[in-house]
Amino acid sequence: MWCQFLICFVLVVAGLWPLQAGAQKYAAIFNFGDSLADAGNLCVDGIPSHLATARPPYGMTYFGYPTGRVSDGRLVVDFIAQELGLPLLPPSKAKNATFHYGANFAITGGTSLDTSFFEARGLGRHIWSSGSLHTQLGWFDDMKPAICSTPKECRDLFRRSLFIVGEFGGNDYAASLGAFLPLEQVHTFVPHIVNSIGKGIEKLIADGAVDLVVPGVLPIGCFPMYLTIFRKQPEMYGPRSGCIKDLNTLSWVHNALLQRKIAELREEHPGVRIVYADYYTAVMQFILHAEKWGFLRQTPRTCCGAPGVGKYNFNLTSMCGNPGAYACDDPSDHWSWDGVHLTEAAYGHIAKGWLYGPFSDPPILQGRHH
Numbered sequence: 001m002w003c004q005f006l007i008c009f010v011l012v013v014a015g016l017w018p019l020q021a022g023a024q025k026y027a028a029i030f031n032f033g034d035s036l037a038d039a040g041n042l043c044v045d046g047i048p049s050h051l052a053t054a055r056p057p058y059g060m061t062y063f064g065y066p067t068g069r070v071s072d073g074r075l076v077v078d079f080i081a082q083e084l085g086l087p088l089l090p091p092s093k094a095k096n097a098t099f100h101y102g103a104n105f106a107i108t109g110g111t112s113l114d115t116s117f118f119e120a121r122g123l124g125r126h127i128w129s130s131g132s133l134h135t136q137l138g139w140f141d142d143m144k145p146a147i148c149s150t151p152k153e154c155r156d157l158f159r160r161s162l163f164i165v166g167e168f169g170g171n172d173y174a175a176s177l178g179a180f181l182p183l184e185q186v187h188t189f190v191p192h193i194v195n196s197i198g199k200g201i202e203k204l205i206a207d208g209a210v211d212l213v214v215p216g217v218l219p220i221g222c223f224p225m226y227l228t229i230f231r232k233q234p235e236m237y238g239p240r241s242g243c244i245k246d247l248n249t250l251s252w253v254h255n256a257l258l259q260r261k262i263a264e265l266r267e268e269h270p271g272v273r274i275v276y277a278d279y280y281t282a283v284m285q286f287i288l289h290a291e292k293w294g295f296l297r298q299t300p301r302t303c304c305g306a307p308g309v310g311k312y313n314f315n316l317t318s319m320c321g322n323p324g325a326y327a328c329d330d331p332s333d334h335w336s337w338d339g340v341h342l343t344e345a346a347y348g349h350i351a352k353g354w355l356y357g358p359f360s361d362p363p364i365l366q367g368r369h370h
Helices: 076-083 115-119 133-147 151-159 170-178 183-187 190-207 223-231 245-268 280-288 344-356
Strands: 028-032 103-106 161-165 211-213 274-276
Touching: 028 076, 028 151, 076 344, 103 133, 133 151, 133 190, 133 245, 151 161, 151 190, 161 190, 170 183, 170 245, 183 245, 190 211, 190 245, 245 274, 245 280, 280 344
Parallel strands: 028 103, 028 161, 161 211, 211 274
Antiparallel strands: none
């Protein structure tokens, strides 16, 4: 069941924005992550029969059909590629694809930590994708001969490329929360998850990467799936947001530790630019200032869900893509697509905020120096 919630493919809507004057284009983008960035890796060898996210109405807004992205359209990485004048990144497992402009290694269910971490704690059955960050980095190593012929050529390409490392962590926490572990115990996993991301960043820097984007996690307590599963006493909800406070605290702690790790890596690698990309603030903005972003002001509700079932329009037995679930008429006025992932409209706003601010530190297209 958890495999379906965490099924991650994302994209984003909105149009394209003019490049900042003088902004240099990247030669390629290499993207790693989970369902917030999966462009179809989970589906390249055939669509699993249980995979609701590979059925309509997924993909309805932009592509007109499901692509393996867990959204109604494009994901953040798609908007970024289009804005930088690059083609949409092919899934790294795609057959007969060209990867000269980059590749998307993200896979739905991807984790920061390897499966062995969860198995050692009795959580193995809550991890259903073997595509951890370090597994994806192995796929990247395997691809190098297809995109560059010598170590020097590879380093030259990577110096001119943008690397997006994540988001990672969402599925690590989902596995723990899905097993109903005490929240205090889940908090003890945060340093392991963040340190694993740090090791991944260092590996890419060793490969020659000098421009990296590292996203934090979403505010877990604001998503209809978690709001439906973890029912709390009234005082446990944010008075303005309607989100579960202690789950959002978990996300906040992860993001704070990740930003500390990024600061350490910046000091150790002064010639490398590492951008912290913020999902958390963006989603809180969509909830607290909905009209500013073109969204309906409402409790967190899915666009694609089971109408009439609960105030969040979310039902574990009728999730998006399954019988009994329907999409809203206009996904662009919702930020939550299926209760776990975002709409193309939300991803479009986030991509713009990462490229130009305010949802990044520093903005991706600010102060590029090579």
